Amino acid sequence: MKDNTRERRRPGRRPPAVLIILGCLGLAVFVIPLAGLLARTPWSDLPRLLAGDVVTDALRLSLLTSVVATVIAALIGVPLAWLMARVEFPGRALIRGLVTLPLVLPPVVGGAALLFALGRRGLIGEPLGEATGLLLPFSTWGVVLANTFVAMPFLVITVEGALRNLDQRYEGAAATLGAGRWTVLRRVTLPMIAPSLVAGLVLTWARALGEFGATITFAGNLQGRTQTLPLAVFVALESDRDTAVALSLVMVAVSLAVLVVHRERWWKAL
């Protein structure tokens, strides 16, 4: 009661106690599991565990596939976002829904859908395999595809939002001054949405790095070829908890480093 009256007298001096308590509870949801992980970490064994080939193979594969997936998302996701933001076409609302679907679908469902479409007996996978010999499941490209499917919506949504909020008069002015459409896009539009673009890329990469369900369903699990960090953690949990914890710690460290660095610079764009 006393606190309440004091706050009423000096508003803005201190945030309301209720918000502090609830906010700290919110923070606890994120911090407590992390604390559990740190408490279980076999610190003295860590260097030996991290030097194991399972860990190094998984880390290398995770970094490779998540970066390639992010590049692919940039190449095809940004144009898609531009079309969705700037072109009126029938069924645009449906397309917007489709693009966000991977955000809400269980990734395992996404992986199964990829398998039905692009697997060896899949709708497209079978003719593709017969024509080119290309086999996506159980291959590193399969991991990249699963990552792209699950992570690209983050980029498309972010970029589309930025484009829709962009004041088109700048682009109009550049065009009036004689810039071609390509120049406008390159010199005006892209620089203006750059913060959102980078934020979207970072989110996409982070989601791809953590991808599990679609990957294990579509690409399987083989060390050095398709076993990314999350898969290695999952399999190791069954038998070798220390390695699983060490792998988890690597994931936390890599993700946290990138997200913290970028958050300061780009987060406002979201």
Place this chain on the structure above:
Amino acid sequence: MSGHRLIVLAVPVVALAACAGTVEGPTSSEGDGTATALQGDLLVSAAASLADAFAEIESAFEAANPGVDVHLNLGSSSSLRQQVLEGAPGDVFASANTSNMDQVAEAGETAGDPEIFARNRMQIALPAGNPAGITGLEDLGNEDLLIGLCAEEAPCGVFGRAVLENAGVIPLIDSNEPDVRALLTKVEAGELDAGITYVTDVLSTGGGVEGLDIPEDVNVVADYPIAALVNAPNPDAAAVFVDFVLSEQGQAILNGYGFSSP
């Protein structure tokens, strides 16, 4: 033992109750004359691979003992073992391997010695029609084929690798699936040309996956032991349930799901 007679007795009772208009459930079928009529709940902790077989055993046992309500507690043998050792209530424990049962027996938690009631063998699992034309274990070393096993960390992965080692085959593996369900799904979809699973797993797909027998001399057999627990809340029913699983009727049910008798 005679399920038919009990059902015959129960029918008029239920019919009478229905006429009276105040049905309160078939409680009146208790105390139906047999001196050893069993009653109450019976909690059976059984390995997950027994799920289908024990569901049928449950029905058959309840038909023979209408006073008993069997509840199945399914899980991995190791987690069930932990539950028993940590004092969770239960009447019967059926494990998918001897090591978990041995730990329970050594802790003095079993009433009497555990008995092997079923065996499970490994089999090569193939997509229906065997499109890759696989004829034996040697084909799992063929690099042109897509081969999956359970991950080394899962029991089916341990047994699968043991079989290949016995046969002197070095498999060229394309995927280590996290569990037997995931492996079967990919074999059934034809995405993998072959895998190694239990016979019972192949049968559980109802024809979606074909099984190819592995020669006896290299195959691995998992023994399934069962025991009543020493702290069983319902010890009489627990003992009768164990006997029922070991009986001809119980064994016939298990055989129907691909288990062989000890």
